[in-house]
Amino acid sequence: MDHELFPERVAWRTGPVITGHVVRLLEGYSRELRVGQPVLVAVLGTAGLFRVTLLLLASVLRAGAAGGARRRWTELRKGPEFLVTPLRLRDDTGVLCELEIHGHLPQSALEPRDHIQVTVRSQKDAGLAPRVEKIVNLTTGQLLTPRVPTVWSHLGPALLLQAVIGLLLVGGITAGIVLAT
Incomplete structure (x- = not known):
């Protein structure tokens, strides 16, 4: 045959x-690899809060703008x-x-x-x-064991660290408001 x-x-x-x-x-x-929109919104939202805090602190100290090159929404959404x-x-x-x-x-x-x-x-x-x-x-x-990139490795440690600090800021502000009332 x-x-x-x-x-x-x-x-x-x-x-x-x-x-x-x-x-x-x-x-x-x-x-x-697709990145889920809720995950991306949560990470970018909390990281954005940290960046805003850094920008306010930098403007008070006149140290210049904080942060480096940022990746766009479409680049992050696309995934690795x-x-x-x-x-x-x-x-x-x-x-x-x-x-x-x-x-x-x-x-x-x-x-x-x-x-x-x-x-x-x-x-x-x-x-x-x-x-x-x-x-x-x-x-x-x-x-x-073949290794595949993950959503977390795609977002990067810097962005994830900013998101964690932003989440801590939100928790701190919320705890301060609850204790004040």
Whole structure:
């Protein structure tokens, strides 16, 4: 049978653990991680309160404007992009399975014909192949865990610190008002 005209059918096994041999790592592409609007509004609102406090303090002390380069709402809302690499493996029963690896792995971590054991989880979108959480390369003895950027790493430690301080300011003001009444 001609495999060009009649390609082998690919299955999506949901696991949780699949053992098999790597058939092929397909070309990776980027996918965007969405940031929820309520989370973004809460973080930017409390961080904005801290920035306003800093600006008032800076104007009183005549130290100049506080803060550095700010990212726009659309940039923060867009979210980080991460690498998605489709992986095809033939499991122990001979079924060809397609999975997705999210994040970066060392280039030599997986080679065709490597015997691997993967832990997978189905994705929220049912139209996507299961996502690989952990890979144990039984051929080389490596344990591989792909890392994906999160909403919190996208927002950055500076913005999150400002949001926490802003939240503390709101709590302090609220406590002062409650105690005063």
